[in-house]
Amino acid sequence: MNLSWLDDFLALALTKNFSRAAELRHMTQPAFGRRIRALEEWLGTDLFNRGTQATTLTETGEWFRKVAQDLLARVASLPGEAQAIEASSSTILQFAATHTLSFTFMPNWLRSLESQQPVGAIQCVSDMLQRCEALMLQGKVHFVLSHAHSDVEGALESAGYPSIQLGTDTLIPVSSTDEKGQAYHRADDTSRPIHLLHYSAESGIGRIMQTVLAPQMEHLSTQTVFKAHLASVLKPMVLTGRGIAWLPQSLIADELATGRLAGVGPLSWRIPLQIRLYRDRSKINEIAEKFWDTVSSISCGM
Numbered sequence: 169m170n171l172s173w174l175d176d177f178l179a180l181a182l183t184k185n186f187s188r189a190a191e192l193r194h195m196t197q198p199a200f201g202r203r204i205r206a207l208e209e210w211l212g213t214d215l216f217n218r219g220t221q222a223t224t225l226t227e228t229g230e231w232f233r234k235v236a237q238d239l240l241a242r243v244a245s246l247p248g249e250a251q252a253i254e255a256s257s258s259t260i261l262q263f264a265a266t267h268t269l270s271f272t273f274m275p276n277w278l279r280s281l282e283s284q285q286p287v288g289a290i291q292c293v294s295d296m297l298q299r300c301e302a303l304m305l306q307g308k309v310h311f312v313l314s315h316a317h318s319d320v321e322g323a324l325e326s327a328g329y330p331s332i333q334l335g336t337d338t339l340i341p342v343s344s345t346d347e348k349g350q351a352y353h354r355a356d357d358t359s360r361p362i363h364l365l366h367y368s369a370e371s372g373i374g375r376i377m378q379t380v381l382a383p384q385m386e387h388l389s390t391q392t393v394f395k396a397h398l399a400s401v402l403k404p405m406v407l408t409g410r411g412i413a414w415l416p417q418s419l420i421a422d423e424l425a426t427g428r429l430a431g432v433g434p435l436s437w438r439i440p441l442q443i444r445l446y447r448d449r450s451k452i453n454e455i456a457e458k459f460w461d462t463v464s465s466i467s468c469g470m
Contacts, residue, residue: 171243173207174236177215180204181233184222259455263292264300265313266372268399272418273443274313277334285462288455296397297322297372304329304448310456312446315416317376317439324446331446332467338417339373339439342429344409353412355433361391363411365402368395377414380439416441 180189180200190200208215215229225233265274270292281287293303301323303309312324315337324331343353353363367374393411396402402413403420412432423429431438447460 169207169210170203171240173203173210174240176200176203177207177236178233178240180216180223181225181229184224186223260289260291261287261311261456261459262309263290263311263313264303264309265292265294266297266300266315267294268416268419269313269315269443270294272416273335273337281462281466284466287459296370297375298370304446307448307450310448310453310459312448314372314444314446315376316442316444317380318442320376320379322372322375329446329448331444332464333442333444334463334467335443337441337443339377339414339441340417340420340424340431341412341414341433341437342406342420342424343412343432344407345427345430349427349430351430351432352409353432355412355437358389361389363393364390365394365396365405365411365413366392367399367402367414368397371397373399373414373416376439376441381414381437384436414439 176189176193179192180186183189183192186201186204187197190197193200195203204216211228211232213228214226215232217224217226263274271294274292278287278290293300293309295303297314300309300312300314304312304324305327313334314322316322316325316331341355343351346352355362367377369375394402394405396405399413399415399419403415403423405411406413406415407423407428414437415429417424420429424431445463447456
């Protein structure tokens with residue numbers, strides 16, 4: 169039996185007219201009639217009374233209407249059930265992590281966890297925060313790892329997803345340096361606008377900067393010379409002397425230590441960040457639950 173025959177049957181049961189039902193099903197009336205007849209032949213009985221002005225259901229047809237509705241509803245539920253079974257039985261932990269943390273924080277963090285308890289297989293999507301949030305909101309990952317700020321509510325906080333603070337970071341305004349190790353772009357130079365390398369609106373760090381720093385920056389003379397979603401894209405632009413950018417300390421620790429980059433501006437321009445792990449309640453399974461419990465116990469003991 170072709171499952172689409174059930175939709176044909178229900179269309180005719182609803183309209184009681186072959187012509188209107190065929191139109192609803194986007195086919196010619198002769199083709200539609202052949203499909204109804206094929207269903208009846210498969211069942212071995214008539215489903216419709218054709219001798220009256222309106223096409224009505226036989227007694228068997230009345231019974232089969234409920235059967236057809238139940239079958240179609242059951243079929244429609246199968247993908248969701250299959251995905252739920254896969255999620256509940258999967259031994260792979262599914263992560264989404266922002267680009268910076270996926271290669272500055274995550275490797276050492278996982279190594280420290282594995283020194284205390286086996287973690288198992290992990291699949292990680294590295295992307296900008298907005299897309300990481302979307303993956304969790306769609307129930308496609310168990311966990312999201314990202315920067316956060318106590319004064320800036322993100323999509324996951326708004327939706328009530330639980331989270332754990334795993335560590336801290338600092339967003340530092342930096343410039344490349346000259347041959348004497350001095351910042352090439354100085355924030356206190358009032359002779360020209362401050363050249364800024366900015367985050368685009370989709371960036372999580374950009375969202376934090378806009379909220380926290382806007383009152384301090386609005387009275388300064390600035391010129392945005394470059395925009396990007398990612399800190400990892402802004403970093404080489406800073407190193408080549410294009411301007412000042414706010415970059416996570418975890419991303420530029422080596423460059424600060426060697427003097428290739430220098431912090432600029434007042435200390436109030438530095439933004440404390442949290443490193444947080446968010447959990448999807450709907451996708452959690454036994455493996456993910458055990459991982460969350462392990463992380464929670466370690467984080468509480470920090």
